[in-house]
Amino acid sequence: MGPLIVLLWAVAVIAACLVAGWLFRTVAIVATPHTIKRELRTAPLTASFGMLVIVIYIFVAIFAPLIAPFPEREIVGPEYMPWDHIHLLGTDNLGRDMLSRLIFGARNTVGIAFVTTALAFLIGAILGLLAATVGGWLDQILSRVVDVLMAIPALIFSLLLLTIFGTSIPTLILVIAVIDSTRVFRLARSVALNIVVMDYIEAAKLRGEGLWRLITREILPNALAPLVAEFGLRFCFVFLAISALSFLGLGLQPPMADWGSMVKENATLISFGDITPLLPAGAIALLTVSVNFVVDWQLHRASGLKE
Template identity: 75%
Template sequence: MNILIALLWIAVVAATAMGAGWLFRGLVVKVARGSAARVFRTAPLTAGFGMLVILVYVLVAVFAPVIAPFAEREVVGAQFLPWDSTHLLGTDNLGRDMFTRLVYGARNTVGIAFATTALAFTLGASLGLLAATVGGWLDQVLSRLVDILMAIPSLIFSLLLLTIFGTSVVTLVLVIATIDSTRVFRLARSVAQNIVVMDYIEAARLRGEGLWRLIAREILPNAMAPLVAEFGLRFCFVFLTISALSFLGVGIQPPTADWGSMVRENATLITFGDITPLLPAGAIALLTVAVNFVVDWMLYRASGLKE
């Protein structure tokens, strides 16, 4: 009986998600014009749902001070108060409003993850494209250095570096961006190596194009599709890494609201059957799934496959 109820709930949630994706896709098609409308019209319902979820997260992050009923670090009541009209999701282990912390967590966790991913891509893609274009000893030195860094498990390496250099937000961003840039380097180098042997690249060299102009004008536009798709996947990995480090106590530090640390701080409630600690975990999982839905669609379009 319980299994049937669980399956029914899953079916209801899936149908609601697909319905929301269908409505959002239809709205985007009506608003968009020309080729953009044609692109969104062919998007699957999963991609529509993913874009809707991402948009909601962005709006919550941007308008967090307007949405949240209390200040991010304000103690508003006793510890672990139940859900009520004043505290929609109760209070945490220090008496702070959980709904407020959840809203501000979208700004902090997602914002820091996006900044880290952007830095990792800037560093990794630049060096990867440079290594493939120049070749020779530069390619060998950078590739062997990346191989050494990738041989160390990323989570253990992150814990080690954060223990040595501290756990400030700047250090967290720099450490994770440096580690993740190795993955971006491998992809950018692999894609660029297939491009630099093309005839139009040789023609650009004969025209006297400079190195960085050659990369920016000829190589990067042709490598953009897989790099954009990888950006979405890499964002998910960075997002989960930051949440995991915060859960372990070496990520985003209190009193800053963060979904990973919120799970750790309120985990004791699970013992009493309270699902409140699962809400930030669910927020992490939902965004990860949504981004993957959109990335899958982008990879499908970039592959040139047709149904």
């Protein structure tokens, strides 16, 4: 009966997720403008569920101080208290409320991951489009620098730089953004190289359009679809990288709530059969899977394939 019960629970959870995705898509179609409705109607249930989860995470991150029952850093009781009606998820190794820390972790981990991904895309996309458009020595220099940086494993490189320059939040954002911008550079350059040889690009050059206008008005709009899809994937990698660095002690520093460090700080409970340390890990996994659902849908739309 054990495996059968697990299977039934899995089927029930999947069915509930699909129903939640369908309800979200239905409400979103009613509440959004006509141009967006057309796109939402083509969204599969997995993408609809992914968008629902992303919206919930954003809501929790913005209104964390109002939702959390206790302050982020306040010690509210003895350490490792069990779940009860006051502390719904118990307390951590210092006696702080786990549910409150989990909620504030959404603001810290997800917010910093989004800022880092945006900065990585700003750096990588600009340099990649510039290298493909200008070509010549600029393309060769930028490409060789990126090749050197990509030859070093990202996690090891991050650990090295954070050990040298410190673990402050600005340093963490800058280090991960620079490392991840190399991946964005490669994609942006690859897509732009297929665009710059088009006839309309040559016509724009003959009209005397400047470099910046050529990139922003002619190349970028045609390269936007794969870049948007890559933004979602890159956000997942950045999000996981920050969590991994926090687990190793070089990410977001205590007493700031962070899902990676929460797993590390409370891992002792797993030995006693308490699943509380797995909840931050589950929050990381749920957001990663949800973002990938949406990205898969966007990639399918960008490819022009029909169902």
